[in-house]
Amino acid sequence: xxxxxxxxxxxxxxxxxxxxxxxxxxxxxxxxxxxxxxxxxxxxxxxxxxxxxxxxxxxxxxxxxxxxxxxxxxxxxxxxxxxxxxxxxxxxxxxxxxxxxxxxxxxxxxxxxxxxxxxxxxxxxxxxxxxxxxxxxxxxxxxx
Numbered sequence: 001x002x003x004x005x006x007x008x009x010x011x012x013x014x015x016x017x018x019x020x021x022x023x024x025x026x027x028x029x030x031x032x033x034x035x036x037x038x039x040x041x042x043x044x045x046x047x048x049x050x051x052x053x054x055x056x057x058x059x060x061x062x063x064x065x066x067x068x069x070x071x072x073x074x075x076x077x078x079x080x081x082x083x084x085x086x087x088x089x090x091x092x093x094x095x096x097x098x099x100x101x102x103x104x105x106x107x108x109x110x111x112x113x114x115x116x117x118x119x120x121x122x123x124x125x126x127x128x129x130x131x132x133x134x135x136x137x138x139x140x141x142x143x144x
Contacts (some may be wrong), residue, residue: 039112048116052081061090063120080110
């Protein structure tokens, strides 16, 4: 039995058709771009914000390890993590942790207040990582 292919972008559907694929379905992205959008660029010190989770496959501890390495090279780095439960014991004290912030705060203050986005999840390949505010590196962190 042939499998039906699912694509998440119109250009993938067009490409598949141009390559001869027949049974494809386009499923548009379910993110509300009127809500989850860049409203302003962070002009403050280099800031990273991301979800922090106790769930193993989200690899939050790996992300924190990467941020600690970055902090050793860029002492002004500010990190704001958020999650839906208590602050994990393995989050360093210098990192800010917000428990269960409202969605408006996540979008307006955390994502839009950040110049660095980190998404270390092992299993959520297409989750939100490429749809968060730009994955730009703050000018103060760019290699010289």
